Structure formats: structure tokens, C-alpha cells
Amino acid sequence: MLRAASLCVLWASFVLGVPVTKERQKVLLVSFDGFRWDYDHDVDTPNLDQMAKDGVKAQYVTPPYLTITSPTHFTLLTGRYIENHGVIHNMWFNTTTSEKKTYYSTQFVNEWWDNGTLPIWITAQKQGLKAGSLHFPGTASSYQGQVAMMREVEPFLYDYKNETDWHENTDKVMGWFRDQDLDFVSLYFGEPDGTGHKYGPDSPERREMVKQVDRTVGYIRDSAERHGLTKRLNIIITADHGMTTVFRGPQVEQITLSKIPGFRFSDVSFQLLDYGPSGMLLPKPGKLETVYKALKGAHPHLHVYKKEEMPEHLRFSKNDRILPIVLWTDPGYVLNGFFPVQFNKGEHGFDNQEMDMKPFFRAVGPAFHRNLVVGPFETVNIYPLMCHLLGIEPELNDGGNVNFWKNGFIGLSAVAGFLLLVFIVTISHSFLKRKQKNQRQF
Numbered sequence: 469m470l471r472a473a474s475l476c477v478l479w480a481s482f483v484l485g486v487p488v489t490k491e492r493q494k495v496l497l498v499s500f501d502g503f504r505w506d507y508d509h510d511v512d513t514p515n516l517d518q519m520a521k522d523g524v525k526a527q528y529v530t531p532p533y534l535t536i537t538s539p540t541h542f543t544l545l546t547g548r549y550i551e552n553h554g555v556i557h558n559m560w561f562n563t564t565t566s567e568k569k570t571y572y573s574t575q576f577v578n579e580w581w582d583n584g585t586l587p588i589w590i591t592a593q594k595q596g597l598k599a600g601s602l603h604f605p606g607t608a609s610s611y612q613g614q615v616a617m618m619r620e621v622e623p624f625l626y627d628y629k630n631e632t633d634w635h636e637n638t639d640k641v642m643g644w645f646r647d648q649d650l651d652f653v654s655l656y657f658g659e660p661d662g663t664g665h666k667y668g669p670d671s672p673e674r675r676e677m678v679k680q681v682d683r684t685v686g687y688i689r690d691s692a693e694r695h696g697l698t699k700r701l702n703i704i705i706t707a708d709h710g711m712t713t714v715f716r717g718p719q720v721e722q723i724t725l726s727k728i729p730g731f732r733f734s735d736v737s738f739q740l741l742d743y744g745p746s747g748m749l750l751p752k753p754g755k756l757e758t759v760y761k762a763l764k765g766a767h768p769h770l771h772v773y774k775k776e777e778m779p780e781h782l783r784f785s786k787n788d789r790i791l792p793i794v795l796w797t798d799p800g801y802v803l804n805g806f807f808p809v810q811f812n813k814g815e816h817g818f819d820n821q822e823m824d825m826k827p828f829f830r831a832v833g834p835a836f837h838r839n840l841v842v843g844p845f846e847t848v849n850i851y852p853l854m855c856h857l858l859g860i861e862p863e864l865n866d867g868g869n870v871n872f873w874k875n876g877f878i879g880l881s882a883v884a885g886f887l888l889l890v891f892i893v894t895i896s897h898s899f900l901k902r903k904q905k906n907q908r909q910f
């Protein structure tokens with residue numbers, strides 16, 4: 469019910485809008501890595517505020533679990549939960565050879581990304597449209613032998629904080645829209661994730677970086693205007709996940725697997741640990757129960773599940789790549805293997821129900837209502853929304869079904885639809901206000 473209500477708001481937000489022009493609309497999808505939903509609450513963000521006035525703002529959005537960069541970005545591009553699209557981790561790995569590839573190297577492993585689900589670039593191109601991508605995770609890979617028509621992969625050791633580069637990249641994709649007549653482009657910025665990790669989400673450094681993001685949002689909209697795109701271009705700005713503060717100090721009982729009585733690394737043939745709050749284990753033959761029993765309940769802030777018993781809401785179970793034992797910690801804790809090796813002040817990768825894992829969402833353009841705040845929705849819905857804006861048939865996905873809304877909600881009169889919309893927005897707004905009051909202080 470809640471999900472259905474959220475979807476109503478999402479779809480209604482543009483379905484009720486009257487297209488300004490008969491020309492095909494364009495879509496720019498922007499991701500600011502790790503921009504938590506409430507990062508604009510303690511920083512002056514005039515450009516984000518203006519964008520909300522001129523368009524649609526969601527209270528927050530819910531990413532899929534596992535809340536880390538490559539998997540959640542691929543959900544934005546495909547509308548599928550992670551267990552369904554197969555990009556289940558930032559790192560490619562082989563359990564036979566114990567080989568692992570870093571986040572960056574994994575970008576170039578086609579078999580990792582091209583696992584049966586097509587990103588929107590390829591779907592758009594197959595239907596006669598032109599697509600591009602700049603630095604977005606997944607850009608380097610090919611899918612069924614195809615790549616985005618215009619693409620730029622983030623260089624190795626890229627300085628992802630440089631505001632001058634952010635402006636150049638923005639102008640570059642606006643040029644693609646104008647000069648190459650691209651219909652869809654995805655654009656990625658590596659902040660405020662980096663700063664959130666290094667200094668923590670409550671740091672002055674993070675607030676400064678949010679100001680830089682805000683200036684860039686203004687720059688993106690100005691650049692669209694300068695390139696003569698305002699009437700045709702819809703701009704969606706969101707992120708892959710949020711960020712939370714890691715607890716430090718002698719009073720914090722760290723979670724280190726090697727210190728857990730009854731757990732032995734010799735019972736495990738492959739492990740993915742020391743990666744923020746999450747981990748996966750492949751026990752040796754016959755050792756599953758031993759490993760599971762040793763770890764389950766071993767620490768009050770450690771969650772241990774057999775793959776097939778994973779909590780339903782995480783939707784992180786039904787994929788061959790997910791290992792037999794899945795581990796994650798509560799916010800504030802990270803998961804260590806042999807000894808603590810993680811020193812970030814901020815982390816993500818936690819349960820997607822945690823408010824600190826939720827990203828922000830803004831949209832502006834000819835298809836969107838102005839000055840509309842909508843209730844929260846899952847990021848799997850962004851893909852079918854973008855397909856609808858582009859006028860293309862979506863692939864099988866886990867978001868809202870366009871036909872369902874066409875047959876149901878859109879069949880209602882505009883007035884009834886509008887009243888329903890106002891009702892839902894009002895309800896979710898006051899609900900959230902109450903919740904915020906109880907939970908957060910700033």
C-alpha cells in the first residue's frame with residue numbers, strides 16, 4: 469500500500485504535466501555520489517532550493533541493498549534490484565582462485581556488468597535514440613556488445629573534487645545534447661562521498677562539499693540554458709546511497725571476525741570482508757553450519773544470515789553471485805576480518821531502511837510539476853520514469869509499471885487524480901515532519 473501510494477505520487481508528478489513542446493524530450497540523469505537526503509538541512513543551498521521551487525523534490529529516496537556505489541548505480545540505470553541485475557558488489561571476485569578486483573578495475577569487467585540486464589543507454593539506442601554517459605559507474609562495460617554512443621570513463625586516479633573539472637564535464641554533456649542531439653545522458657560526480665568517508669557526514673568539510681555540489685547544480689541549470697536546452701531537457705539529480713558516522717574510541721566494541729570464539733578462517737574458502745559494514749563468506753564444504761553458528765549472535769551489532777534466509781526487504785538473496793553467508797553491521801560499526809584495517813569516519817553499505825542510507829532526489833524540466841514535494845519512493849522507480857519521459861519501452865524492471873498507471877490511475881479524471889496527489893503529499897509530508905522531529909536535531 470505504501471509503495472503503491474508513493475508510486476502514485478511519482479507518476480502523477482509528470483503525468484499531470486502538459487508537455488510544453490511536441491518534440492521528443494531529453495533526460496539528464498545526474499548522480500552526486502553519497503549525497504544523503506538531508507545534506508541540505510544544515511547548509512545554505514540556494515540552487516537546490518531553487519530547483520525544488522522550479523520542479524519536484526522527494527523527501528528522500530530508498531536505494532536498493534547493498535547500499536554501495538556500483539550496485540546501486542546499476543539499479544538507477546536498469547530499475548532492477550541488485551539480486552536481479554547481478555552487479556552485487558563494487559568488486560569482481562572469483563571464489564575458485566580467490567582473485568578480487570578493485571572498484572576501479574571492476575568497471576572494465578564486461579562479464580560482471582553485462583549479466584542479462586540492459587542499462588537504459590542500450591535500451592534507448594536499440595529503440596533509435598542516442599545515449600551518452602560521463603563517468604557514471606557501468607560506462608566502461610559493453611552490454612550485448614554495445615556501448616553508449618558518447619562516453620567518457622573516469623580516468624584512473626582522477627581528482628573527483630575539482631570544481632573546474634565539474635564545470636567542464638557539465639558543459640561537455642550539454643554539448644552532446646545540443647550538437648550530437650543526444651536524448652539521454654548520465655553524469656556522475658564522485659562527491660560528497662569521498663569527503664563523507666574521510667571526514668564524516670557531520671564534518672565542516674562535508675558541509676563545504678555540499679556547497680560545491682549546490683553551486684554545481686546551479687551551473688548545470690545555467691549550462692542547460694546557455695545551450696538552449698531548457699524547453700526539452702528534464703534534469704534528474706539524485707545519488708546512490710547516503711552516509712553515516714562510524715563510532716570510534718576505546719569504548720566501542722569493534723567487530724573483528726578473527727576474535728569471535730568458534731570462528732576459524734580455516735573453515736572458509738573465500739571471503740569478502742573489510743569493506744565497510746558488509747561482508748560475504750563461502751564456507752568450505754561441510755562447514756556452513758559451523759561458520760554460521762559461530763557468527764550468529766556473536767556481536768550485538770552484527771547481522772549474520774544464510775543467503776536463503778535473508779530478510780525479504782533487502783532483496784539480496786536470489787543471485788548465484790551472492791555467497792552462502794551474508795554479514796552486515798548496524799550503523800556506526802564496520803566489519804573487520806583478521807584485524808581492524810578501516811579508518812574512515814563515514815561509511816555506507818548498511819541496511820537500506822536506515823535513514824542515513826537514503827539519498828536525495830530532485831527533478832526539473834518540461835515534464836515535471838513545479839514546486840511539488842513528493843513522498844519517498846524506491847530508486848528502482850527512476851528507470852521506468854526516465855523511459856516514460858524518453859518515450860521508450862522499458863525492459864523488465866522492478867519499478868512502477870507504466871501500463872498499470874495508464875490503465876488505472878491515469879484513467880481517473882485529472883481532478884480526482886490531483887486530489888489524490890494532494891492528499892498523499894500532505895499525508896507523507898506531515899508524517900515525515902513528525903519523524904524528523906523525533907529523529908534528528910539539526
Ligand SMILES: *[C@@H]1O[C@H](CO)[C@@H](O)[C@H](O)[C@H]1NC(C)=O
Nearest residue numbers: 561562563564565566567579
Ligand atoms: C574462476 O576461475 C576458475 C579457474 O580459473 C574458472 O574456471 C572460472 O570460470 C572462473 N569463474 C569466474 C566467474 O570467472
Ligand SMILES: *[C@@H]1O[C@H](CO)[C@@H](O)[C@H](O)[C@H]1NC(C)=O
Nearest residue numbers: 554579582583584585788789
Ligand atoms: C551471470 O553471471 C554468472 C556468473 O557470475 C553466470 O553463471 C551467468 O551465466 C551470467 N548470466 C548472464 C545472463 O550473463
Ligand SMILES: *[C@@H]1O[C@H](CO)[C@@H](O)[C@H](O)[C@H]1NC(C)=O
Nearest residue numbers: 627629630631632633634636
Ligand atoms: C582543476 O582542474 C583544472 C582543469 O583541469 C586545473 O587547471 C586546475 O589546476 C585544477 N585545480 C586543482 C586545485 O587541482
Ligand SMILES: [Zn+2]
Nearest residue numbers: 501502537708
Ligand atoms: Zn557511492
